[in-house]
Amino acid sequence: MSYVLNTPDDQKAMLAAIGVSSVEELFANIPPELRLPRELNVPAAMSEMELQAHLSRVLAKNKAAGDLVCFLGGGAYDHFIPSVVDVVAGRSEFYTAYTPYQAEASQGTLQAVFEYQSLMCELTGLGLANASLYEGGSSVVEAALMALGITKRTEILIADSVHPEYRQTLATYAATLNCTVRTIACPDGVLNPADVLAAVSDKTACVIAQSPNFFGHIEDMKAIGAAAHKTGALFVASFDPVSQGLLKKPAEYGADIAVAEGQGLGVPLQYGGPYLGILACHDEMAYRRKIPGRIVGETTDRNGKRSWVLTLQPREQHIAREKATSNICSNQGLLALRAAVYLSAVGPQGLKETAELCVRKAHYAAEQLTKVPGVSLRFQAPFVKEFTLKVPGDPAAVLAKLRAAGYHAGLPLGRWYPGLADCVSVAVTEKRTKAEIDGLAEALKASI
Numbered sequence: 001m002s003y004v005l006n007t008p009d010d011q012k013a014m015l016a017a018i019g020v021s022s023v024e025e026l027f028a029n030i031p032p033e034l035r036l037p038r039e040l041n042v043p044a045a046m047s048e049m050e051l052q053a054h055l056s057r058v059l060a061k062n063k064a065a066g067d068l069v070c071f072l073g074g075g076a077y078d079h080f081i082p083s084v085v086d087v088v089a090g091r092s093e094f095y096t097a098y099t100p101y102q103a104e105a106s107q108g109t110l111q112a113v114f115e116y117q118s119l120m121c122e123l124t125g126l127g128l129a130n131a132s133l134y135e136g137g138s139s140v141v142e143a144a145l146m147a148l149g150i151t152k153r154t155e156i157l158i159a160d161s162v163h164p165e166y167r168q169t170l171a172t173y174a175a176t177l178n179c180t181v182r183t184i185a186c187p188d189g190v191l192n193p194a195d196v197l198a199a200v201s202d203k204t205a206c207v208i209a210q211s212p213n214f215f216g217h218i219e220d221m222k223a224i225g226a227a228a229h230k231t232g233a234l235f236v237a238s239f240d241p242v243s244q245g246l247l248k249k250p251a252e253y254g255a256d257i258a259v260a261e262g263q264g265l266g267v268p269l270q271y272g273g274p275y276l277g278i279l280a281c282h283d284e285m286a287y288r289r290k291i292p293g294r295i296v297g298e299t300t301d302r303n304g305k306r307s308w309v310l311t312l313q314p315r316e317q318h319i320a321r322e323k324a325t326s327n328i329c330s331n332q333g334l335l336a337l338r339a340a341v342y343l344s345a346v347g348p349q350g351l352k353e354t355a356e357l358c359v360r361k362a363h364y365a366a367e368q369l370t371k372v373p374g375v376s377l378r379f380q381a382p383f384v385k386e387f388t389l390k391v392p393g394d395p396a397a398v399l400a401k402l403r404a405a406g407y408h409a410g411l412p413l414g415r416w417y418p419g420l421a422d423c424v425s426v427a428v429t430e431k432r433t434k435a436e437i438d439g440l441a442e443a444l445k446a447s448i
Helices: 008-018 048-059 083-089 107-124 136-151 164-174 193-199 221-229 333-369 395-404 434-447
Strands: 155-159 180-184 204-211 234-239 257-261 277-281 295-300 306-312 386-390 423-427
Touching: 083 333, 107 277, 107 295, 107 306, 107 333, 136 155, 136 164, 136 204, 136 234, 136 257, 136 277, 155 164, 164 180, 180 193, 193 204, 193 221, 204 221, 221 234, 333 386, 333 423, 333 434, 395 423, 395 434
Parallel strands: 155 180, 155 204, 204 234, 234 257
Antiparallel strands: 257 277, 295 306, 386 423
């Protein structure tokens, strides 16, 4: 790609090639009322050297997760990424690979997708997994769309303890569909199965719950699933992949569709992504026909050698547009590859140890932070690696002081939950040390 600007002579040549004499003539068919009648209000042009210096000064104002000690969570976590993930995912045959339209010529990509699907099935206990979705929010939405199509019902029930941005994404999609979305309140930080039982009806397509939920608490997923199934609704479980090292698999507590944000599986923290949406479900025809994305299967070639084939790809580029279930997934394969390499590298024992470290360190952090006068746990429910603190004063001001002291200390919850305007969510991963946790407690004490 050339970074040399077009000269006036270049512009004249291009205008001549398309048969107009000036830029004004080029845009003559745009009505005057739709044009901006003045110059753009932007600073004067800079040289490349000046621009690089300017951008460096602006970027220096940011404090990335790696610049401070990170206790941020809310769906994106500062987990350790083994070096092998970058090495494998950075290989050109994976890094620059695109959608395998000629599947038979893309055996390496197809095998990587197949291995990812197999790992997701092991992680969830379900028989079918796609590869893959944009992020956790879109995976929740796609699961809800599947449930609407499978059940032919029109209502979606979702817990207030599900990530608020996932719920916002669902509301955006549902606004143009013939369905309703009802939110079940969780005043105690967890969903009461009795409230689910009271809310479900023969119109309910699915019940969506998250465990660990947005506050980090473990939900009673088995009871929630049983309540959903009481009227024939499907149970959609949003889970944390890293916590699966300790917790029951979604299939073991009755989930029909399991979804997750896969960022913790070898994907670095990045503002807005790209991240990884995980989706797995029952391996039954009704689910196969509605699952979005792609499915890769194992077969043998004409010489009897093991090979892979694109078994299912319900995208509008491949089938009739009105029958397509989604147009997603082209290059999400790279993030799926990172997750597959991560899980292969750490193995079942490594995932268990990672989850145990998160639990132990999070509980130690909660113990130390609540020793600070005026600070307390907002909810009394079991949690994994994330918990909610009630802090005196303005949480935004407290967090600003902690940033100045060298800590990304947490997320203020008032932006999503007005009733929790005095609360902060704190996440602790396996990377945090005792010294860092103790340092945060001391800094918090000095900031209040």
